[in-house]
Amino acid sequence: MRRFVRWAMDTYAILVLAYLFLPIFVIVLYSFNKPAGKFNFVWKAFSFDAWRNPFAYEALYESMKLSLRVAAFSTLVATVFGTLIALALTRYRFRGSGAVNLLLVLPLTTPEVVLGSSLLSLFLDLNVRTGFSTIVIAHIMFSVSYVALTVRARIRGFDWTLEEAAMDLGAPPFRVFTKVTLPIIAPGIVAAAMLAFALSLDDFIITLFNAGNRVTYPLYVYGARRAAFPPQINVLATAILLLSLLALGATVLWQQRTLRQRGMSVTPLA
Amino acid sequence: MAGTASGGARRNRLAPYLLVAPGILWLLVFFVAPTITLAQTSLTGAEGGWPAYHKALTSYGTHFFRSFRYALAATLLALAMGYPLAYFIAFRAGKLKNLLLGLVVLPFFTTFLVRTFAWKTILNDGGPAVWLLQRLHVLDAGGRLLDTTVAVIGGLTYNFLPFMILPIYVSLEKIDRRLVEAAEDLYSTPAAAFRKVVLPLSLPGVFAGSLLTFIPAAGDFINAQLLGSPNQQMIGTVIQNQFLEVRDYPLAASLSFVLMAVITLGVLAYARALGTEDLA
Numbered sequence: 001m002r003r004f005v006r007w008a009m010d011t012y013a014i015l016v017l018a019y020l021f022l023p024i025f026v027i028v029l030y031s032f033n034k035p036a037g038k039f040n041f042v043w044k045a046f047s048f049d050a051w052r053n054p055f056a057y058e059a060l061y062e063s064m065k066l067s068l069r070v071a072a073f074s075t076l077v078a079t080v081f082g083t084l085i086a087l088a089l090t091r092y093r094f095r096g097s098g099a100v101n102l103l104l105v106l107p108l109t110t111p112e113v114v115l116g117s118s119l120l121s122l123f124l125d126l127n128v129r130t131g132f133s134t135i136v137i138a139h140i141m142f143s144v145s146y147v148a149l150t151v152r153a154r155i156r157g158f159d160w161t162l163e164e165a166a167m168d169l170g171a172p173p174f175r176v177f178t179k180v181t182l183p184i185i186a187p188g189i190v191a192a193a194m195l196a197f198a199l200s201l202d203d204f205i206i207t208l209f210n211a212g213n214r215v216t217y218p219l220y221v222y223g224a225r226r227a228a229f230p231p232q233i234n235v236l237a238t239a240i241l242l243l244s245l246l247a248l249g250a251t252v253l254w255q256q257r258t259l260r261q262r263g264m265s266v267t268p269l270a
Numbered sequence: 271m272a273g274t275a276s277g278g279a280r281r282n283r284l285a286p287y288l289l290v291a292p293g294i295l296w297l298l299v300f301f302v303a304p305t306i307t308l309a310q311t312s313l314t315g316a317e318g319g320w321p322a323y324h325k326a327l328t329s330y331g332t333h334f335f336r337s338f339r340y341a342l343a344a345t346l347l348a349l350a351m352g353y354p355l356a357y358f359i360a361f362r363a364g365k366l367k368n369l370l371l372g373l374v375v376l377p378f379f380t381t382f383l384v385r386t387f388a389w390k391t392i393l394n395d396g397g398p399a400v401w402l403l404q405r406l407h408v409l410d411a412g413g414r415l416l417d418t419t420v421a422v423i424g425g426l427t428y429n430f431l432p433f434m435i436l437p438i439y440v441s442l443e444k445i446d447r448r449l450v451e452a453a454e455d456l457y458s459t460p461a462a463a464f465r466k467v468v469l470p471l472s473l474p475g476v477f478a479g480s481l482l483t484f485i486p487a488a489g490d491f492i493n494a495q496l497l498g499s500p501n502q503q504m505i506g507t508v509i510q511n512q513f514l515e516v517r518d519y520p521l522a523a524s525l526s527f528v529l530m531a532v533i534t535l536g537v538l539a540y541a542r543a544l545g546t547e548d549l550a
Contacts, residue, residue, distance in 0.1 A: 002320065002460065005460075009357075012354050013354050013355045013359075014358075016352070016355040017373060019351070020373075020431065021373075023382060023388035023392065024376075024377045024385075024388075026392055027380055027384055027385070030388075040387055041387075041391050041394060042391075042394070046394050054539075081292050081293030083292060084290065084292065084293060085289065085293045087289055087369055088287075088289035088290045091286075092282070092285060092289075100290050100294060103298075103302075106298075106301070107484070109481060110486055111489025111490075111529060111530070112486060113409070113489040113490075113506040113529070114308075114529055115301070116491060117306065117522065118304035118523075118526065119300060121523055122303060124299070124311075124394060125310075140296060141300040141301055141334035144296060147296075166511060166538040177549075184333065198379055201381070201442060202333040204382055204383055204492075205492070208510065208514070221383040221384055222383055222492075225496070229387070233387075241376070241380045245379075248298045248372050248375075248376065249372075250464060252368055
């Protein structure tokens, strides 16, 4: 009986995991579809056409380029801002740290539609024209919290006396930073930057409010439900997935190696 | 971290503020200030103030209730699916733990919208899900999945499931295994050990996971738009429409503000009931 319960629980967990992958399977499969009309929603015939011409749709290609540019800019800024906050929160006790914590959590407990619409009302109020820069501003805003909380979770409880040891041994501050501090916090920063990049690339709701007439990849997909939904959308989605898989695998291996060298246990992504 | 010279000490007192300054300023200007502008927008103009809020609550009350109902259903379903999977990864997966965690987040590296369109393909009339359910006589011959409440709640559950799984996993992972062993040494059954040891210790994760699922689900409008019919429209669609199409800014802002206020009050009440330390 006990063994049966255990078996049933394990099976259930694996079924949930399979459920998570069901639409992913469909996305990949339909990138090989040759749809009958403009909409790639019904299976017709197997074909490599879309993979051979991934950039056949100019507007789709442009939207992907825009999304990558937005993600690069916002990730860079948000990673710097968020890491600095995480360092302050883990290394110093200071008045107002509670308020800083609260300000970091609040954007996460506010629905995106509220974040997007209130930012738009600010831009309307100030007569700012929405476009590339307002998208980047919005993405930095929601990424800072994720970066700060991720980095903080990773470097909390680390033994900072190592820095003092380096200083006692005569290392100048810059060298302490590059040789001691940076290697300690680097895995957390990389994980946080990847998260920020993925969130930016994927964001739809906040972007919709603040994009003006610019079209990011998610906005293109949203518009595609009316005009045409080519399999190239699935090709690009699959490509993003494959690249994420590579990046994820590489960082997990790298973290396991560095952490094993330091004799610590490994919990990535958490 | 105490500085040796007095100048060093002063620098160290200022240091944390200098470190948080850029990020916190960004949040003050682009998160706090917009919230204030939102409130102002809802109160200004001929239609602003009481008329806007009255209309928001009377004309769109059903949308609010529907959104919270759907979000609650999606949260409970995500808990029912996410907890066992988080438990499996934390306690049963052994060396595969990191791989499985990676697999949990991997699907979410494909675009949210493309994922939801994939569900549309799966649930489509004449698609595999309808075909299967008709064979099993769960659906009758003309039965549909697309444009139903089931599809919308299913989509919400799917899209926010990792936000449930990851916090629960983190809290389960922290549990000292010796506590469970101790319970078993004292002749507790596995079920009792789970109920009295593991479950209470994992509640902070359940708390955080439920919030992180409920909040985006309540404000979402993509699942309702792509998988539902106008009968399943949620409050997010109304806000989007009022802001971007109708451009009745006072009404749009009051709707948005009400949504934020209700959710903030809900979070506070929930935090009060369950404790908050692990939210951040």
